[in-house]
Amino acid sequence: MMWPSQNARRMWATVATFAAFLGGFLAYLNVEPVAVLFQGQHLQNLFRDVFPPRLAVLWERSGLWWSVVETLAMAFAGTTLGLAFALPAGLAGAANTTPHGGLRAAVRFQLSLERALSSFFILMVLLIAFGLGPFAATVTLALGTLGGFGKLFAESLERVEAAPAEALAALGASRSQQICFAVLPQAAPALITGSLYAFDINLRAAIALGIFGAGGLGAELLLAYNTLRYHDVLALALVSLVLVTAVERVSDFLRQRI
Amino acid sequence: MVPYSARRQLVRRAVGFGLWLGLFLAAAALCDLSPEILKQGLGKAPQFAREFFPPLWAAADEMVEPLLSTLALASAASLLGMLLAFPVGLAAAANIVPVWLRLPVRILLGAERALPEILQLLFFVVAFGLGPFSGMCALAFSSIGMLGKLVGDAIEDADDKVLESLKATGASFWQVIRYGLLPQVLPSLAANALFRFDVNVRSSVVLGAIGAGGIGAEIARSMGMLQYNRATMAVLGSLILIYAAETVSGQLRRRLLEDGRS
Amino acid sequence: MLVVDALTKTVPGGRRVLDGVSFSVGAGEFVGILGSSGAGKSLTLRAISGLTELDSGEVRFACEDGTMCCVTRARGKALRAARRQMGVIFQGLHLVKRMTVIENVMMGRLGFIHPLRSWLYGFTDAEAREALEALDQVSMKPLAGRITGSLSGGEMQRVAIARAIFQRPRLYLADEPIAALDPRNAEAILNLLQPLSRHNPVVSTFHQPELTRRFCTRVVGIREGRVVYDGSPELSRSELAGIYGIREAQAV
Known part of the structure; x- marks a missing residue:
């Protein structure tokens, strides 16, 4: 089997386009994804506020x-x-x-x-x-x-x-x-x-x-x-x-x- | 002796219909389905028509920005969902991962699909506050819920012979996935993701009203301020957006399917 | 009893699929319509029961009151009144597979039942007993309660005949009743149809002439939408060639 290098290049190009689009949309929405996800404090807050469920x-x-x-x-x-x-x-x-x-x-x-x-x-x-x-x-x-x-x-x-x-x-x-x-x-x-x-x-x-x-x-x-x-x-x-x-x-x- | 009885036939139909009607009437009573409310509501129809129509054309340019925001939200959620659906789908496929990983992943995906998006939005709002990011998270999650399951199913149905022959050439685990599995799964994933984009655009309008911003928020705000003709304008805008998304997604999907066949 | 008079039909491509088909059927006859596929046999049968629009020509049929009525021009109630006097035996796939055998048989009399009654509870016990007798005639009584879809092709064909018997028509029309069956089953089916023709005539299409010789009283040969033979079921070699064309006649 041949490894189709042209295909690989096309795939990476597609991935890069996707990433660019995603970044563009997120920027448009005023989101800094890295900051949001890696601060982690948001998710921490969520867990503290929501867990455990009060089944009572x-x-x-x-x-x-x-x-x-x-x-x-x-x-x-x-x-x-x-x-x-x-x-x-x-x-x-x-x-x-x-x-x-x-x-x-x-x-x-x-x-x-x-x-x-x-x-x-x-x-x-x-x-x-x-x-x-x-x-x-x-x-x-x-x-x-x-x-x-x-x-x-x-x-x-x-x-x-x-x-x-x-x-x-x-x-x-x-x-x-x-x-x-x-x-x-x-x-x-x-x-x-x-x-x-x-x-x-x-x-x-x-x-x-x-x-x-x-x-x-x-x-x-x-x-x-x-x-x-x-x-x-x-x-x-x-x-x-x-x-x-x-x-x-x-x-x-x-x-x-x- | 005769395997037919008119009486049994009649009784069966009557009981079936009666049971159905009884349940419906009970449910209708619980839902306050009464003719008076209907009459009272319908009585307002002419006044409604006056207040909602014609749309407030002057507000048209104010709708562009929220519409773009809704579109960006739905697009980002669809892309994110598609990218993450593949790894999640891998973890949900019996021929790739052991049972102790597949089962919890499948259960989580099932739970994810069972919960309405609006309910999920509430939790993201608790974490990230009101705004499009929470809406995007809710939609991305439900996209993963659907696409992840479909990818998992597709991987389980994938042709094992290709994987076996790749393994026999000494390819590593990731190489087998990249060259054996991805090409088999990708076309259907792309088609489903396009369908999901169509769904996400509709949902993002709705989520907007609860706190994800965009055109949904515009509709809810106009309603709240009793500017009904402005709301009509916003709804008109969202209908155009939904229609455009449906058309684009349908066209791309058709082209994708044709590519797959040729 | 039944008069088929100069039926003509042209399909959109300009081809004449029926080109002046005429014959008549009297009491006690078992008429076999012979021809190769596409010759217009089935279409003629469909025209008799008014399922096909014709360009010209007429089908006349002795109605309940004894007068001859024209099926071709009848619409609505009049057409239904004529149709319920004709028992049509299509190939097995015309049964409703998800319903029981006896229900399929009882549907034979839908034309006589007031629609309101048929929606409310379907059929009466008396009708069920009669349907069972009809099934007994085709030796299908033990399978009356089965779901029709689970039967074999030959069994379904028997159910279709039982439905026609139960309908009590004045004329039976059968469209290739033995086409999909093995020789033994085919003969059994014809053994069921033949006695029916003693009381009410049977008109049936066949692809091949072997069995018509033994069972039919008369044969009508159709080729390219035209009647090319009408007479005794004992066909000579040249008469066969007239119906099928020379090459195909040698094959049959």
Whole structure:
């Protein structure tokens, strides 16, 4: 084997360019990385302020478990509400199930709009409209789910084999019956996997949106953070970690069963 | 005898639907999903439209600097994430490192991906204070969380024969990695890093509102000062940035894939 | 019973894939449509069940009330009413693989069921019992509860026939029912189709002429979108050459 020296030179040139860009960006952000990282006092501060997690907060604050339930409820309601709209949107947006080509284009455009608007801006507007609380977050999650999974559903419906639906058409089944008995049963595994995935994502997002003022576990985190109870923040972060991981495991398990 | 029962079919569907509806209604009650709030909120819609539109065009030039700052933040985080993802990925690959190293690395990477970026940002703010550096750290870490895992998986899937033949020529450990592994893993790492850049630009807007500065902070500040049409302008700017990042990242990724095929 | 009248279809490239195909089918017939691949056999079958748009020509079919209705021009409800009288036996991949065998059979009668009822709970117990009888006719009763995707090609073909039997149509259409099967399975399938034709005619496409001689009552030969032979299943050497072209006829 030859050692391609030209390749090596190209690689080092690439690395150097990367480093230059990185340095440029950091300089632009007024960061002196060497100073920051090698002073070490920042990280020392972090460890002193945050460790160890004060797990006592788990039983001292009676509202905490309620906030966990609230976060789960936000994620669940947001997911189901979003999916309840995503399924018809997917049916209207898939070439093989849409009632009309024009409707398909309109739905696809609408869904891409929902994906483009960052959920954060939607939340901001909704928070002002509906007041602080989980309502705004739930609607935000539902809109995000609709945009992302409506498209995904449309794509999985289009990937289905066309032959069975055609066979049903040939024996006199209506369009809706073809969808109900040939298209949906074939797409079911993809749709269920997608739904579980949506819940995974929305649980994470529900915690994040809570930090923006939507209530639940995120609100507890923000409260602890704002009152400088950093040891509590770490404990609550661990709670979110366990929650997210547990839900992920459950949905992995369910996914493998189908 | 007959492997079908209409009643069972009906009961199964009814129970499934009922269970789902019940859970949804319970969750909706917890989330204050009530028609009154909806009506009250929707009643404000016309007033909203007036306050948010048209965007405050005059503020357009004030948006350039925060947008650049957000872009720099996302780019730096993506580059840093990509550079560090390779060593981290090595430490997460079963065919390179022993189990006692791989397992903790994998667990850490998993935990890293499970935590929302905003939550991570809170900790970096405790350490480094408010500002883009904390935001960059949060995004760099979550980039490593995703890219490190992907690199680890790619290394584990890599062609062992190439490594074996290199070892047989007497190449050192680092030479094997440099000439045997890196070329196999690099194209997919670059493609994933470009995808991650797209994600990072979106996230950096959001993180900005909590304390990473940039356009996100601009949006949050305008909202806080009730200058809604200025917020619309900032959102418009961030949408342009996000769209541009998506386009560039998508184009580069496509070109990368085409190179890989030819 | 069924009249196919001057079907014509041109594909975007300008090629005529159907060029005035005409024949008719009466009671008690088992008509085999012969031809090499691409000759227009399957397309003719699809045209009969109204799955293909034609340039011109008509398919007329004796409907429920005994009058002849035109499938080609029917739309919506009228088309569905005509289609539910035709049992189409496609190749096995037209079944829904993720559902059970008996569910696939019961789908045969979807055209007769009100959509609302079919969405709510599907089928009735009485229909399930009847479907089981249909499966018994093709000796698939023991596999009724299986997931269709786990069956072999020959078994799936039997399920497709059971579905058509369960549908109780006035005409059976079969598209290459033995194409993917080994000789023993192919013969078994034809042994199932032949008795059906005593009550309601069967129109089936075949690639090769060996078995049509034994099972069909009549053969229609199609070549390049035109009917080149219509008559007894005992084909002479020159008649075969007319359908397949000389070189291919020597091969078969």
